[in-house]
Amino acid sequence: MTASAQQALAALPLGKRPEGRTLLTADWVLAHEGDGHALLRRGEVVMEGGEVVFTGHAFPGEVARRLDFGAALISPGMIDLDALSDLDTTILGIDHFPAWKKGRVWPLSYVENGPYEMYSPEELAFQKRFAFGQLLLNGITTAAPIASLFYREWGETTAEFDAAADAAGDLGLRVFLSPAYRAGGMVLHAPGDMRPHFDEARGLKGLAEAAEYIARQAGRHEGLVQGLLAPDRVETCTAVLLRETFARAEDLGVKVRLHMAQGVMEVETVRKLHGSTAPAWLAQEGLLSERLIAPHATNATEEDQKLYAERGVSIVHCPLVxxxxxxxxxxxSKIRDMGVNIAMGTDTTPPDMLMNLLAGLITGRMNDGAPDRLLTRDLFDAATLGGAKALGRSDLGRLAPGARADIAVFGLDDVSMAPSIDPITTLVTGGSGKVTQAVFVDGRLSMRFGEVAGIDMRAARAQAQAQFDRLIAQYPARTWGHPTVEEIFPPSYPIREARNA
Known part of the structure; x- marks a missing residue:
């Protein structure tokens, strides 16, 4: 980036739209032409207010400023439809098995004593603000938040999501959200013996609260906040709750995100409860449609995949997790060729979409047994156009006149990256979210060179660590047999403390 452009970027007010037209240029611009993306060498993007008004070369009009990012790619902002919005507890399961023995399933003794919240309302509000900042640092401009309900009393609350909406407005992140709810959960009755427990009335109450939240919050912060119904997981839902969910979604005009076909425990539980896989069960209930967004599909059978294709279901691919x-x-490649729309999600910290695209490329080619059926552009399409299609928003995930000005700028000259001829291949195979230089959302400058509007990320990182430490200290109460933290989460290697002199 030229020195003059750096000065011009630094002069822009963080968290606000610059006045007048702003022209962005770089060595590469990923614009949208016809049915897909096209690379413009030394292209230009002009935005005014919250909208893209021009993509191409040699803009003929007047502009208030020009920002030349040099060796960079100006791209549509990434869309993350499984964006972690709490402090990442999935990392606790990476080396610690089995899940029931490591505090990942409620033991019966805990349920009988009465579940409780492990976080205060202030901590719940903070972790979403911190997570939203991390998304912006990684070039993600649109997110559908997701969080674990394990450490909750039951479901998420409207109070914490009111705070989340305010955080999205303050930081400048486009979000599709509402509090997650459920009609049941898995309970550990004995070592390895996990059984579903249901309270349908509680699930219906959560749905009503989520619908009220959407009616009240959708459209706030100049449209950055939109609704999405988010029942927790398919095995925690009853048929009544899901039928009511889709009916309310139709009334509200929103999508439904429901995790399914994602793990062995879910598959076994749903078969015991309903005699089929989750997608087949929902098809029998008449609930598979374009309204459904379904992470993760890793355990989807061929029949399930065909049902997704026939009914227009979008899946969310989270390859790293x-x-x-x-x-x-x-x-x-197989699911794509069947006609299933594939979007992307990160579902962990850091929410590094570029890292996820590389993981998706590697695992996809391993499953294909060949390298030529899946290209880097296929993953990039999923993180932009696929997410927009899943949301039903043709004005997102692309840079074209009339689209919202949701833009990420990725540096291509980082010293850790190899020289390249193609910016997409370079970013997917050798980049990371750390090369994100600037992010505009709806025309607002939300992030520049690691500085995020509305939050001090360095101070927030220290606060997150302290909050996470307090969470870990509570794990024994929610773990079978109540072992110590050290027994639940032993270190990778023995720890030796310094001896006193």
Whole structure:
């Protein structure tokens, strides 16, 4: 980036739209032409207010300022439809097995004593603000938040999501959200013996609260906040709750995100409860449609995949989290060729979409047994156009006149990256979220060179660590047999403390 452009960027008010037209240029611009993206060498993007008004070369009009990012790619902002919005507890399961023994399932003794919240209302509000800042640092401009309900009393609350809406407005992040709810949960009755417990009335109450939240919050902060109904997981829902969910979604005009076909425990539980896989069960209930967004599909059978294709269901591919757990989408190219729309999610910290695209490329090619059926552009499309299609928003995920000015700028000259001829291949195979230089959301400058509007990320990181430490200290009460923290989460290697002199 030229020195003059750096000065011009630094002069822009963080968290606000610059006045007048702003022209962005770089060595590469990923614009939208016809049915897909096209690379413009030394292209230009002009935005005014919250909208893109021009993409191409040699803009003929007047502009208030020009920002030349040099060796960079100006791209549509990434869309993350499984964006972690709490402090990441999935990392606790990477080396610690089995899950029931490591505090990942409620023991019966805990349920009988009465579940409780492990976080205060202030901590719940903070962790979403911190997570939203991390998304912006990684070039993500649109997110559908997700969080674990394990450490909750039951579901999420409207109070914490009111705070989340305000955080999205303050930081400048486009969000589709409402509090997650459920009609049941898995309970550990004995070592390895996990059974579902249901309270349908509580689930219906959560749905009503989520619908009220959407009616009240959708459209706030100049449209950055939109609704999405988010029942927790398919095995925690009853048919009544899901039928009511889709009916309310139709009334509200919103999508439904429901995790399914994502793990062995879910598959076994749903078969015991309903005699089929989750997608087949929802098809029998008449609930598979374009309204459904379904992470993760790693355990989807061929029949399930066909049902997704026939009914217009979008899946959310989270290859990094899936791969860490020993599973993968089988396969990206196969499901794509069947006509299933594929969006992307990160579902962990850091929410590094570029890292996820590389993980998706690697696992996809391994499942194909060949390298030529899946290209880097396929993953990039999923993180932009696929997410926009899943949300039903043709004005997102692309840079074209009339689209919202949701833009990420990725540096291509980081010293850790190899020289390249193609910016997409370079970023997917050798980049990371750390090369994100600037992010505009709806025309607002939300992030520049690690500085995020509305939050001091360095101070927030220290606060997050202290909050996480307090969370870990509570794990024994929610773990079978109540072992110590050290027994639940032993270190990778023995720890030796310094001896006193």
């Amino acid at each position: 899936s791969g860490r757990g020993g599973s993968s989408l089988n396969s990206f």
